[in-house]
Amino acid sequence: MGEILQYTWGAIVSFVLAFFVGITYMGLSRIVTARVQNRIGPPWYQNFFDVFKLFSKDTSIHHGIMHHMGPAFMMVTAVMSLLIIPIFNGGSFFTNLNFHGDLIFLIYIMVFGPLGMALGAGQTGNPNSAIGVTRGLSQIVGFEIPWVMALVALMIQYKTTSIVDLMNIQAETGKWLMFTSPFAFIAAVLAMLGMFRYAPFDIVGAPQELASGPMSENGGKYLFVMMSSGAVFAFAKLTLYVDIFMGGANNLIILVVKTFILYMIPVLYGIVSPRYRTEQSVRFFWGWPTLFGLLAILQAAFL
Amino acid sequence: MNMIFILFAVLLGGALLTFFSNKVSGLLRDIFFLLTVLAAGVFFYLFIKKGDTVSFSLAGLNLQWGLNAFGWYFSLIVLGLSTLAAFYALAYMRGKERLGYFYFNFLVSILSMLGILMSRDLVSFFVFWEIMTWSSYFIVIYNGKNVQRNGINYIIFSTIGAYAMLTAIVLVYTNTDSLIISDMITSYPQFTPVLQIFVPILFLMAFSVKAAMMPLHVWAPDAYSNSPMAYSSVFSGALSKMGIYGMIIVFVTMISYLPDSTWFKEIFAWLGAITAIMGTLWAVSQDDARKLLAYSSIAQLGYIITGVAIGTELAMLSALFLAVLHGLFKGALFMAVGAIERQTGTVNFTEVTGLIRKMPWTFIASLLAIIALAGIPPLGGFVGKWMLYESLINSNHYILVIAIFFASTAAFLYCYKFLFGFFLGQEEKEWEHVKEAPALMVVPMMILAIGTVVLGTFPGIILKPADIAMQSLGYAPTEGHLWSMSVLFNEWGDQVLLKPLVYAIAGIFLFFLILLTVKGWKTMRYVTTKDISSSGEVPLEDENLTFSINFFQPFMRAAGPVMKKRMITYYREFGKAIDILFDFTRRIYNGNGQTYAIYVMIFLVILLLLKNNLFG
Amino acid sequence: MMMEEIKTTIIDRIKLHFSDAVEKEFSYNRLDFSVKKETVPSILFYLKEEMGFKHLSHISCVDWLEEGEFEMIFILWSPEEKIKVFIHTRVDRSNPVMDNIDMIWRQANTYEREMKEMYGIQFTGLEAPEEFLLEDWNGPPPMRRDFDTEAYAAKTYWERPGREDALDVRETVEKRTGEVLPEFAKKYKR
């Protein structure tokens, strides 16, 4: 019983932490975008206003039970991946479910939400939503390949499928995997561009073509849950990258610095990019990133 | 009288009774049909023990029937799925013609599958195999439409497989003088090297036709999609597993004894992976739900073949687990398609939309089955996929795991297409009258779907018999170090504790769902799917804005180059080449007496010329 | 070939086939023909198929209220010869019926639907399933010159009070500066 209580507290604290950091990152990315475009931009806490406003909307509509459940699916993905990914090196409070899942479980749970969300978007009956979903799923098929290749390379190199073990290896040897397995890191970072869906890979939302795609019928509280799950999920993914490639973090400041540096890669790449077409995006991921993934596997297998 | 004889007598007698009572009364026929299936199931599990054997002599051949743990494991799929499909068939086939014919072949194919599982000698194995082929062929052509196109492919490929198997049997018999399978296995290491390679290849050819492996899969899409859906679930769920059954036996008992068997296994593993990839890609491009499921079956069988070919403990375990799981979810999906076909009259994604509120139970069953198919965690599919990946990674098949992963990721596309095409999208006036399918159809598919849910948390239920089955093939026991009731291990000792993960998923989902629902109950409102924000335009009642044509066009464009040519075109070209060859031979044997006389003359002249060289 | 030669050939050929065509030269690369309205489809077809005027640039209409006629103008363009041809025809205003030409150029359909709504010209056999530019329009065709748009607007739409002092610009200017308006400008007075 006490264990479950501790898990619950750990989960709640992790969630709150991820929520605040994630939302702040979104605000910061808006500032960075604004500065690049020679604007002043909104304050860093702008997204808190947005989220709270969406939360306090008086009305919201849904098109049926799947649409109603879609954001909850999304939230499950975000929270589950947050619970499985270790937030700090060692320490018992943020352990959560770290030792119960492994990388393959993580890969699959990470598509649980988008797929559930896609079902919700499908039920709206809005053609834009369905088009956005088909684009999004196609893109998932694209970037999952280099991403899985990078992970498989790590797995076979270090003979483990557990994130905690990978972190321990880095702690013991003192070398970050991003330097010992550079190809895997490059492949994973390129896959991250697709994962975060900033330009040029923002084909799912694409406000100018698709009217924000799968989200086009979501307003009010649904959009609130979507936005906060997006923030939590973004934080979880960044933490995962920090954990398996950059040696994890011992305290909050190091974690924030490392994740922010990583987060700036897709943001900065996105600011200066136009948008791909879907097949261009898919082909991009099957091109160079997959090659790097292959190199990573070769390195892991023969070096 | 041995119990095994009685089982076959019950099935055959039931089949005949069903067939003839059709003339008397429809109700009587239905009762006989159901009773036979139930009686066979009850009889099988109550009276036939693992290890029972019976030997007898027929027309000078020593035959042997019996049941071992491995056959028992596959009988779970056959009998479980057939029983549910039988209940389903009663409702699905109501009002159709020639039901006696259909039910008779249905029962005979159950009989033949059980016969295959219980044959201990090659002759009865072959005979039951042929009975299975023919009974399923008769059901494929039941609909009567396109018999020429769909049935003929199936029967041609099956015949090729049967000839291969017959050749192998003759080869084995001439070398060992025995038709008992265990004799063949024990004497296999003493075969000549050429025979050691050819016998398994010939057997595998026969089995991979049934398992729809890549170059021999051509018949499958048409055959699966054209038989009545009540049978398709058995066809794809259980009957194709007979190929897997044979393959496992061949791989475990023969290939492993080859002096250098790695390359053989690699080739088959890659063939399985390519089958998975191509099946998935073709499934994505289908607009007909039955075709989609058929291609998806091919792809899923590809995973199983890969697992079988790798052959490590974990891989074999995953193959056996996936075999059962594929029976569960594909059975449920074919049944769901049948329900939709019955209620709406069409199975085309571009025609039917928005059935979710009309057929909620069918939707739930398909949703669960689809999640299991996609391998998303809380459900059973994840367990099978996880074991397959881990076994591939543990056994150093790095590129193969990527290939399999690609196939299973691309499977999300057709999974979504299936659910979206039928159930989501705009609710149309055209389908307003559609009602939920009768309970007799809904309950079987719900049972199958719930089976996938249970297996997601407690895979041990099915891994335990699988383990016993593997032990009967000579594997070491795996319980405790590769799996326990709800924990999975890989060979490096990493583990996935399913229970806390699944409970956490369910808990978080319910928490946020309740939060979302309760917090905003008063401020939320349901609006129809016509009330969408499409540039301020109001779609009219008869206007359908659902996007369903060319659904994954961008993806197909990206994946285009591999899909330019279908396998069948190669066969057609092959057929044309054969035609030309025969044309040429016909020119030689042109039926003209004078020509033949010239041939004889030429032959004699050559003989004379060669006389000195040959006889001198 | 020089433009003059091209023009003469076109005129000759048209005159040969369509006796009622009256030509008029307008500028360097433009030729105008006036024909009867019955001749329009055949002359357009002839120009398209035989003389290379593949492109239908525009269909326009002029309301000659005083003469009781609509004038319809079809503008064609020959991409090879770089010359345009205007076909003029007159339609009776009380019974404005024209032949439909959208089987010659599919895009003519759009123009014809516009003519139909804006001028009330009926094209025989025109495929026009729904309203085109004017939605839910009940009044007379608005581009006809006898349609009083100001009265219609005053009748249909509520007007916010307080615009009464917004006077005619020309009158105000006249009053303020003593400048005399030219005669043609008075015609367009508010």
Place this chain on the structure above:
Amino acid sequence: MINDKNSQKIVDIIRNYARKHSLWILAYGTGCGAIELPPTMTSRYDAERLGVRGAATPRQADLLLITGYLTTKSLKRVIRVYEQMQDPKYVIGFGSCTINGGMYWDSYNTIKALDRYLPVDVYINGCMPRPEAVLSGFAKLQELIQDGKANGAKEYKENLKWYRDNQKKVITNWKMPEYNW
């Protein structure tokens, strides 16, 4: 406690503070007004400082910008869009066309006063208003929201019949779902 009037007031203040700093606009860009928005949003005037940003669909938007004249045909769409927005929602009328018809005062298919058909919270005067004026319009709306005076949606709900009568007077073929909030 929660139903207490004072605590409700505090909640309202916090809510309004968030709402005023997060205005997601749906611009109905007719006429010349559409061209005034890009400079308002981009680096010269940067309306994002005030928390104003574009929304893709009416479901997500808070603020409907009518940037010019409305024909009867487009009025129908605008009404639809407005009714699809989620409460609380605001409307800004842009330029003199929305106030009194502007230069289209005698057009046969252009409405002359927007507030007969939709509740307008803030009008921005001018033909067209410059970005400075637009920004001051946003600021004015924020002021109104903070004071709890931007009650256009509430008014619309209360006087739905009056608005509907006016709308149906110009839109003769009324084929729209009922507004049932």
